[in-house]
Amino acid sequence: MDLPNEWIALLALVFILGAKHGLDADHLATIDGLTRFNLRFAPHRARWCGSLFSLGHGTIVMLIALGVGLMSTQWQVPEWMEDLGTWISIGFLTLLGILNLRAVLTAPAGAMVATIGLKAGLLRRLQATSHPLAIAAVGALFALSFDTMSQAALFAVTATQHGGLVHTLTLGLAFTIGMLLADGANGLWIARLLRRADHRARIASRIMGLMVAAISFAVAGFGLARWLHADLSQWYEGKELLVGFGVIALLAGSFVLGDRLARSSRLAGATTD
Numbered sequence: 001m002d003l004p005n006e007w008i009a010l011l012a013l014v015f016i017l018g019a020k021h022g023l024d025a026d027h028l029a030t031i032d033g034l035t036r037f038n039l040r041f042a043p044h045r046a047r048w049c050g051s052l053f054s055l056g057h058g059t060i061v062m063l064i065a066l067g068v069g070l071m072s073t074q075w076q077v078p079e080w081m082e083d084l085g086t087w088i089s090i091g092f093l094t095l096l097g098i099l100n101l102r103a104v105l106t107a108p109a110g111a112m113v114a115t116i117g118l119k120a121g122l123l124r125r126l127q128a129t130s131h132p133l134a135i136a137a138v139g140a141l142f143a144l145s146f147d148t149m150s151q152a153a154l155f156a157v158t159a160t161q162h163g164g165l166v167h168t169l170t171l172g173l174a175f176t177i178g179m180l181l182a183d184g185a186n187g188l189w190i191a192r193l194l195r196r197a198d199h200r201a202r203i204a205s206r207i208m209g210l211m212v213a214a215i216s217f218a219v220a221g222f223g224l225a226r227w228l229h230a231d232l233s234q235w236y237e238g239k240e241l242l243v244g245f246g247v248i249a250l251l252a253g254s255f256v257l258g259d260r261l262a263r264s265s266r267l268a269g270a271t272t273d
Contacts, residue, residue: 010171011170011174014171014174014175014178015175015178016178016245016248017151017175018174018175018178018179018180019179020182020247020248021148021151021175021178021179021182022054022180022181022183023182023186023247023251026142027053027054027057027186028186028212030142031183031187031190032190034049034053034129034135034187035049035050035190035191037129037130038130039191041130046187047187047188047191048132048187049135049187050183050185050187050188050190051180051187052132052136053135053136053138053139054139054180054182054183055136055139055176055180056135056136056138056139056140057139057140057143057148057176057179058143058172058175058176058180059136059140059143059176060140060144060152061151061172061175061176061179062152062176064143064149064152064153065153065155065156065168065169065171066156066169067156068152068153068156068168069157069160069165083227086223086226086227087227090223091220093216093217093219093223094216094220096213097214097216097220098213100209100210100212100213100216101209101210101213104209104210104213107206107209113205113208155168155172155175156171156172182248193205208251208254210254211250211251211254215247215251
């Protein structure tokens, strides 16, 4: 990943990447599971599951960035690591797209569709927790992955070129705040949908599932195209911020679209009756 050299642009990009990371399918799926469990056993805490998960996740990101910043100011991310990360991302995103599309197409007509994530599926038992520290610990555990650790290390190396540990922690904080806003909003939205559990909520959950699948396929395809075509990779340089905004706008738009379609469907049903 090529990061901008100008500090303000770098800070803005890291914030957007944090928000985009918070909208990953694994985050969406895990927060969905935590919220469902807490609506049954700790209803007052259900809406805060996304924020608590994100705080734990962000703490690990900042610790990794701080550790890399302390170890070296000259360390560079090896080219083979970037290639490996690209292919892992392409593979995981493609699989996530397939799983979420299948979930929408096979869901019973009267059921809500839960977003599917790979790590969320492997660690499903951890979603059955209601203590704030335990929820944060789940988020921290999810941060111990190749993509998150390599991204945090890249931020740290880039930050040391601008100054030192203060810049490193600032980038880590920007990433965490962006992720916290996305995860927190998702937690509030999921809690609201689950409390409603009506026709409107079911339609909104399907729209969201289809959008997660579509974005997973699109990002995987674009990553493959960039790896295969150097010209496309060069064209992408400097446009990371715009692409990040685009992904967030698409997911936010899916919330609004699902809500409006469900409302229209409900009004049409009331008129028919």
